[in-house]
Amino acid sequence: MADFDPDRDEVIARARDAEVVAIITIGSDLKGSEGAVRLAREYDFIYAAVGIHPHDAKDYTSDTAEKLRQWSGEKKVVALGETGLDYHYDHSPRDIQREVFERQLALALELNLPVIVHSREAKADTLNILSESGISRGVLHCFSGDMEMAERVMAMGLYVSFAGPVTFKNAKRLQEIAACIPDEYLLIETDAPYLSPAPMRGKRNEPSFLLHTARKLAELRDVGVGDIARITTLNAGRLFGIGGASPEGKIAYKIRDSLYLNITNRCTNACTFCIRFHSDYVKGHNLRLDHEPGIEELKKAIGDPSAYKEVVFCGYGEPLMRLDLVKALARWIKDNGGRVRINTNGQGNLMHGRNILPELQGIVDAISISLDAQDEKTYQTICRPFLKDAYKGVLSFIREAVKYIPDVTVTVVDAPGVDVEMCKKIAKELNVRFRLRQYNLVG
Numbered sequence: 001m002a003d004f005d006p007d008r009d010e011v012i013a014r015a016r017d018a019e020v021v022a023i024i025t026i027g028s029d030l031k032g033s034e035g036a037v038r039l040a041r042e043y044d045f046i047y048a049a050v051g052i053h054p055h056d057a058k059d060y061t062s063d064t065a066e067k068l069r070q071w072s073g074e075k076k077v078v079a080l081g082e083t084g085l086d087y088h089y090d091h092s093p094r095d096i097q098r099e100v101f102e103r104q105l106a107l108a109l110e111l112n113l114p115v116i117v118h119s120r121e122a123k124a125d126t127l128n129i130l131s132e133s134g135i136s137r138g139v140l141h142c143f144s145g146d147m148e149m150a151e152r153v154m155a156m157g158l159y160v161s162f163a164g165p166v167t168f169k170n171a172k173r174l175q176e177i178a179a180c181i182p183d184e185y186l187l188i189e190t191d192a193p194y195l196s197p198a199p200m201r202g203k204r205n206e207p208s209f210l211l212h213t214a215r216k217l218a219e220l221r222d223v224g225v226g227d228i229a230r231i232t233t234l235n236a237g238r239l240f241g242i243g244g245a246s247p248e249g250k251i252a253y254k255i256r257d258s259l260y261l262n263i264t265n266r267c268t269n270a271c272t273f274c275i276r277f278h279s280d281y282v283k284g285h286n287l288r289l290d291h292e293p294g295i296e297e298l299k300k301a302i303g304d305p306s307a308y309k310e311v312v313f314c315g316y317g318e319p320l321m322r323l324d325l326v327k328a329l330a331r332w333i334k335d336n337g338g339r340v341r342i343n344t345n346g347q348g349n350l351m352h353g354r355n356i357l358p359e360l361q362g363i364v365d366a367i368s369i370s371l372d373a374q375d376e377k378t379y380q381t382i383c384r385p386f387l388k389d390a391y392k393g394v395l396s397f398i399r400e401a402v403k404y405i406p407d408v409t410v411t412v413v414d415a416p417g418v419d420v421e422m423c424k425k426i427a428k429e430l431n432v433r434f435r436l437r438q439y440n441l442v443g
């Protein structure tokens with residue numbers, strides 16, 4: 001864009017200084033798309049998207065399509081867009097906008113590129129055209145729709161991207177949506193030179209300002225800014241095919257101030273909501289193990305346990321399946337000044353055929369037990385346990401835990417069919433703390 005003509009190189013240098021690891025610069029007309037391709041050739045960390053914005057749909061011809069097709073042959077052209085509908089400004093007639101949107105979606109399918117979709121005040125038509133197109137890779141850029149729209153596009157496999165407006169004081173509704181988009185569908189962007197985030201509002205936007213938007217998202221989602229950076233970098237890599245190969249499965253990973261240990265991917269449940277069945281990632285960390293780690297490997301990965309608020313046996317499976325390792329490592333963590341928590345499905349006694357809680361006394365400070373249902377029937381449907389009498393086993397595990405562990409919490413995921421109030425009542429009767437976990441939020 002001409003806004004950057006006087007100092008484009010400095011803007012790009014500031015982006016690098018702000019640790020922006022990759023930029024996708026987006027074309028909105030032929031001239032802009034050509035410029036995007038040129039910049040991508042010039043800078044190793046810049047990629048391009050080519051497309052025609054709905055404002056310019058009236059100028060779209062078969063020659064335009066041919067030009068887009070040619071550019072898409074370049075290695076660093078990673079998406080088709082912006083394309084979409086804008087019924088706010090109506091710079092192009094709406095019927096032409098719809099036709100050009102459909103043509104560009106078809107082109108993206110032909111070229112096997114994800115799409116970057118602009119949609120302003122055009123929810124119904126955007127959703128209809130997207131669902132009829134068969135598109136399953138792309139992003140709703142600079143999202144300004146409602147939760148229903150976000151859910152519909154995620155169901156098609158599309159990501160939801162937030163820009164500067166999410167930082168604005170009067171953006172409560174958008175902030176509520178940004179707080180609960182699942183990690184796997186979250187992206188972040190500038191839309192530079194427009195829509196600068198607070199506190200830069202009113203100035204020309206540029207990639208280094210992305211940090212302000214990332215900070216706001218971290219605050220809204222109760223995670224660290226590093227978590228947002230990792231999640232969105234990973235998602236951009238997956239959607240646009242940029243960045244390196246998928247990293248190895250992690251055995252220890254940080255979220256906020258705590259360290260989580262991933263010691264097994266096995267479990268005695270197959271919960272309908274379990275992240276293991278639809279993603280290898282939690283908060284941007286790959287948790288799919290290629291082997292179960294040994295104790296020395298875990299000690300090395302932990303380093304100094306006292307450096308964390310707590311060290312949590314959790315991960316991507318049921319830690320108490322490896323009881324001996326949990327006990328030995330918990331003891332070592334305590335000896336080295338750390339605090340230990342276990343997140344479990346509460347079937348430890350059933351798994352091992354004895355009451356294991358006395359064995360955890362003194363080496364475990366806190367335990368979070370998934371209750372997940374108000375009765376056995378619901379538990380069977382939602383958690384799909386492999387062990388017999390699992391729900392009864394979980395209740396009895398909670399009763400025993402209270403005797404041996406100082407801090408006991410039961411958790412419930414608000415999945416369809418769960419009576420949260422009944423579960424709260426059960427927790428109260430068992431004299432333990434209660435925590436509700438959001439259905440689509442993991443970690």
Ligand code: SF4
Pocket residue numbers: 267268269270271273274275276316317318345370383
């Ligand atoms: S108990 Fe946890 S790890 Fe096991 S299936 Fe359920 S959600 Fe997944």
